[in-house]
Amino acid sequence: MLQICREKQVQLSRQYQQQTLAHAIILQGIAGAGKDALAKWLIDLLICQQPLSSSDSADDGSISRACEQCKACLLRKSNSYPDHLLLTSENKTLGVDDVRRGNAFLEKTAHLGRLKTILIPQAQTMTIAAANALLKTLEEPSANSYIVLITDDIECLLPTIISRCAIYAIRPMVGEALLAQLTTSLHGNSQIANGSSINGKINANAFVNLSQLPELTDEDVFQAFQAFNQCFLDYLNHGQSEATLLNQLVDNKHGLRWLEKITCNLVRQYYLFNSSDNDPEQPTQIVNQKISVQVLNQIYQAIISSNKLIKSYTQANRQFVAEQLLMTINDIVRPST
Numbered sequence: 001m002l003q004i005c006r007e008k009q010v011q012l013s014r015q016y017q018q019q020t021l022a023h024a025i026i027l028q029g030i031a032g033a034g035k036d037a038l039a040k041w042l043i044d045l046l047i048c049q050q051p052l053s054s055s056d057s058a059d060d061g062s063i064s065r066a067c068e069q070c071k072a073c074l075l076r077k078s079n080s081y082p083d084h085l086l087l088t089s090e091n092k093t094l095g096v097d098d099v100r101r102g103n104a105f106l107e108k109t110a111h112l113g114r115l116k117t118i119l120i121p122q123a124q125t126m127t128i129a130a131a132n133a134l135l136k137t138l139e140e141p142s143a144n145s146y147i148v149l150i151t152d153d154i155e156c157l158l159p160t161i162i163s164r165c166a167i168y169a170i171r172p173m174v175g176e177a178l179l180a181q182l183t184t185s186l187h188g189n190s191q192i193a194n195g196s197s198i199n200g201k202i203n204a205n206a207f208v209n210l211s212q213l214p215e216l217t218d219e220d221v222f223q224a225f226q227a228f229n230q231c232f233l234d235y236l237n238h239g240q241s242e243a244t245l246l247n248q249l250v251d252n253k254h255g256l257r258w259l260e261k262i263t264c265n266l267v268r269q270y271y272l273f274n275s276s277d278n279d280p281e282q283p284t285q286i287v288n289q290k291i292s293v294q295v296l297n298q299i300y301q302a303i304i305s306s307n308k309l310i311k312s313y314t315q316a317n318r319q320f321v322a323e324q325l326l327m328t329i330n331d332i333v334r335p336s337t
């Protein structure tokens with residue numbers, strides 16, 4: 001099962017129940033953060049005619065869900081629900097004609113009489129003209145329509161679009177939140193009764209929402225990722241491989257995202273391994289013990305900041321940001337040197 005950011009589900013459910021949900025919504029976050037799964041859940045919910053609410057754990061609020069049985073849900077399951085539009089393009093960019101198709105769709109009356117939904121999965125690929133066409137619709141939102149935009153690069157959206165949407169930043173869960181989610185899903189999950197190793201299950205589930213990435217589908221990219229991973233670990237543990245790492249960060253388009261992903265996984269591993277007190281097999285120590293989880297978290301924050309910066313920069317400045325980032329990481333890991 002795909003992990004969905006539970007915190008955002010609770011937040012969106014509350015807004016849905018209180019009928020304060022914005023009519024234009026941006027779900028943003030790095031690739032693999034779980035945006036698609038969250039968007040699917042939300043649109044299923046909006047479409048459903050008899051949604052359910054469950055509050056399975058005591059105090060963190062209830063999550064609403066589609067019933068999966070009403071007419072609308074059944075039509076949606078068979079891909080023939082008429083009042084939802086998935087706005088994609090076969091080209092690299094989403095053009096003005098695509099957005100006009102969406103606007104025309106919204107102007108027609110809903111077939112099932114309730115509301116209309118549009119999902120734009122690659123919102124950052126909109127051309128300026130397309131974005132301006134969408135802007136008109138966003139400026140005059142109709143009461144019975146919802147537009148959900150997904151993007152892994154919010155800096156590529158026009159500020160005028162961003163300002164008219166409610167923004168939900170989705171990150172892969174780390175630390176306490178991840179642990180809480182795993183504990184909940186382990187105790188409340190019948191799958192665990194089949195006798196397979198609990199540890200294996202934790203690890204398999206923990207990383208599933210990071211799986212939709214090129215390094216996992218392309219052998220060459222995978223090799224490059226492995227090499228990059230090793231460089232970064234050498235740098236963290238021993239201060240080695242700095243030049244190689246810098247080159248990769250500047251020249252490899254995946255470099256900064258990989259850095260974010262690896263650090264995120266290191267933080268996750270820290271919590272996962274330390275959560276199993278009576279684990280007979282001691283896991284291999286990936287980063288040395290001087291690097292605490294606080295240090296890893298600081299590095300993670302520094303990488304996220306640089307990632308944000310670099311998207312708005314040209315190639316020349318990429319070098320500068322990468323150099324600054326490595327210096328920052330070095331200062332965090334080895335404050336005395």
Ligand SMILES: [Zn+2]
Binds near residue numbers: 047069070071
């Ligand atoms: Zn339903």
